[in-house]
Amino acid sequence: MSVAKKTTSKISYSLLILVLVFEVIFIKLAYWQYGRMNEKESAFKAFSEQLNQKAVPFDKNVELKDWKVVTISGVFDYENEKLLQNRHYKTYVGYRVITPLMTDDGDYVMVDRGWIPKSWDRENPEVLEDKKGQVNFTGVVRNIPPKKTFIEGPLYGVTKRVIKRLDSTAFPMVSEYKNILIQATTSGNQNIRSFIEKPQTGAMHSEYMLTWSCLALILPTLYIALLYSRRRKPE
Template identity: 25%
Template sequence: MARRQFRPPLWAVLGMVPGLALLVSLGTWQLHRGQDRAAMLAQYASAGEQAAVAFDPHQPATKQPVHVQLRGHFEDQRQLLLDNQSNQKRPGYEVLTPLRLADGTLLLVNRGWIPQSGTRDQPPSPAAPQGEQQISGYWHALPEPGMRLGQPACEKATRFPQIVNYPNVAELRCTLGEAVLNGDVLLDANVEGGFVREWNFDNGFPPSRHYGYAAQWYALALTLIAFFIKLNLKRSHD
């Protein structure tokens, strides 16, 4: 009478166990990524419902936006234009205007998107409201490019507006010639002096994609187990 016996050779076990552990760990990693993304998106959603709090220049900017209220004077004579920004498939810029607080602190306010006009040598320079302004918006970390190729040489700008491409705080301080806070304020849509403001605090993968990747890794792990059993289940005869 033929019976089936499961007798995998040692080399097969030694090869299968690390592979299975790798697949399970990749699935678990993606599962945790999905959970983290879901929590982060919930935080982003709650940011839009926050009441504005008094701005604290000592509060570090993070990817989690904080709804703030602040007073200061715009310095639109030295504006920056964030390059390669589009709206409804139209090319344009986001206008970064320095704001001087009462204590002398300088920070950037993103006043929104404008369409591309003029030339690269003479880009648009939209005026900002004059005098002391009370504004509100979302204080958060400076946006970063998907890839940064080296550190470009920097000199203090002599002409404005300057077209920039995701500058970090060191480049901003160099361009403006003085200290500036490491972050920017995304101007609220109901505040005067802004342009198109459709802020998207997150453009990463949705949690469902991470969960889908996790399911694929776990499915591969189950497939590996099934093949391992099938290949090592041998018939024996009494």
């Protein structure tokens, strides 16, 4: 076998290995996006189903599914209120106002009262307060996902009033409902925009899955076409 043929053979094997490596990567990425698509679709389906259900009183004996509509009453603890940073309203960046609520049973639960612009973190906290004493409102249950890593960045932002992620450790009084957040559908404060953060559908992940799947099909096709063209070349 000539030196040229040996070199060509080595290049072919190296190229085959490279193609196989990228093929595995593309397939895994497509499968990952497929899983993410199903997760998002399931979440959106649960969201649609639960919002069509009649509101039930918030109670520890009730199964608190994600997106369940509940009626709740209690007293807000404004002194321990936090601002969850980097939350969006349309194209604007701001905060979600997270206020602990002492329910009628004496247990505390975190309540997302709504969104405020970023500039409001410098305002007096009193301008965000709702009425004093007993409040009654309708909200949506959100289950806080468990931590995925043991190593996380700092919880607090520039001040102890600002938090970078939703974490019950920022609210020591919350013990019974550490993994529950209530998103209020309305706010008694005109400075706060209350709205439900709807889950996204799986459309975006479907597009990503299609992209990776196409690459997984195109790559071996190009490799086979390259081999075929080389074999047809005259010696």
